[in-house]
Amino acid sequence: MSASGIIGTFLGVRSPGTAYVLLHHYMGEIDGAFRAWGFARGGTGAISNAIADAAREAGAEIRTQAPIAKILIKNGRASGVVLANGDEIYADVVSSSVDPRLTYTRMIEPGNLPDDFLEGVNRYKFRGSSGKVNMALDGLPNFKCMPGAGAHLRGAMSISPSVEYMEKAYDEAKYGHWSSHPYIDMVIPTLTDTSLAPPGKHILSCFVQYAPYKLAPGLDWDTEKEKFGDNVVNTIAEYAPNIKDIILHRQVVTPLDLEREWGLSEGNIFQGELSLEQLFFLRPVAGWAQFRSPIKNLYMCGSATHPGGGIMGAPGRLAALEILKDGGA
């Protein structure tokens, strides 16, 4: 329970506000199973592909590998976008699923937004706190506490032995260090979906906290990255001693990588912290929590809007309903 209270958040398990983060992770439901989590067959990308297929069937054209450089604004209205390659695409409605920092301070020319609104955007907190270590394995980890293969390996396995342990992991992060004894949430999706790896091989996906985006002076993620990965493997080895013998490949993803590769500002996995001052009617900015923006025909529809992050599609659906209400598209 304490782990669910801190996922994606730069707070400790005893910090005020984390009860909401717990609720956020528990309020979901899959096929009638309340607060269940699931694996998507084909990997998480299969969900995006399924949504894309449905959109194409409904007549949408989707461009990938087409980063947007600017949102076009004419007479206070969004009129389209300019791609990084210079192509201009005109539209009656522009809906952004990237965070407010990218949308309002990178994609919009200065002078188009009210100062108080921009102050709100600049106050919005990201503070990435999570890293990932993904491994391709030549077999299954053998846990000391429950040796051998079995159903226990098919669910989420969490290294979070005590509330004290979790809080100490945060103590280090507060001062800009990755946790030497981290919280690790592990899953082996290949036990549920054999299409993801050759027979006998497995994927071990580890979600790790804390990995603070802002490291202490003198430290940087490019040099800390593999040390962070080694520490995660060493930590797992305390519980599953065979782990080092079965690793075929390892991928370490730091908060800086999440920012560089996937456009998640400061590496926050939810496009901004799920802290109380930026939730509900305050997400992303007070007065602008209804998916609209000060610029006419420009909407936001991603995790930086209500109800926040997670693979649930709720912000997108709610934004679409508001766009329809306004008569858009």
Ligand SMILES: Cc1cc2nc3c(=O)[nH]c(=O)nc-3n(C[C@H](O)[C@H](O)[C@H](O)COP(=O)(O)OP(=O)(O)OC[C@H]3O[C@@H](n4cnc5c(N)ncnc54)[C@H](O)[C@@H]3O)c2cc1C
């Ligand atoms: C490591 C990690 C683990 C997670 N674990 C879970 C989990 O177990 N369960 C869960 O429910 N959620 C999880 N999440 C959160 C979840 O993935 C996100 O909340 C969700 O994907 C957000 O969807 P979105 O559509 O709002 O935004 P995003 O998925 O962030 O989509 C935004 C898109 O915009 C693109 N983009 C960025 N810049 C530009 C640009 N300039 N031009 C055009 N496109 C651009 C990005 O490439 C991206 O495809 C996790 C996230 C991370 C990072």
